[in-house]
Amino acid sequence: MTTTTLRTGPFWSVDQIKQTNARLGHYWFTPEAMRFFDSRILSRVYGGRLFVSSERFDDESPRRYTIRAVANDGSVSTVGAFQQYGSRREAITAAEGMEESMLAVWRLED
Numbered sequence: 001m002t003t004t005t006l007r008t009g010p011f012w013s014v015d016q017i018k019q020t021n022a023r024l025g026h027y028w029f030t031p032e033a034m035r036f037f038d039s040r041i042l043s044r045v046y047g048g049r050l051f052v053s054s055e056r057f058d059d060e061s062p063r064r065y066t067i068r069a070v071a072n073d074g075s076v077s078t079v080g081a082f083q084q085y086g087s088r089r090e091a092i093t094a095a096e097g098m099e100e101s102m103l104a105v106w107r108l109e110d
Helices: 014-023 031-036 088-109
Strands: 050-055 064-070 076-079
Touching: 014 064, 050 088, 064 088
Parallel strands: none
Antiparallel strands: 050 064, 064 076
16 A cells, blocks of 8 residues: 655645645645636746736736745645735746745754
8 A cells, every 4th residue: 555645845846745635635726717817827836835826807907927835735825915916027036035944944843
């Protein structure tokens, strides 16, 4: 019998986050949810917990960016305000600014 260990963070890839989210019954990354919000996920994870998503309300609206955090249970929450950033670069710069403090948390837990 093969046992799979459920990852609870830190997360070093968006795939790890998606797998944990799905295994625990969350729906954040389902095709239906992604389509409904016209969501895209940038590929980098910051500090083992943060990633950047973008959403667009409709074809007339601009794409905006949000920093997200993933908890040990795989749930995803918004850091700051939903669609807080008007550009991909703005969101990435903000996430990079938060990265060191997130990594410091992991060092404290070791």
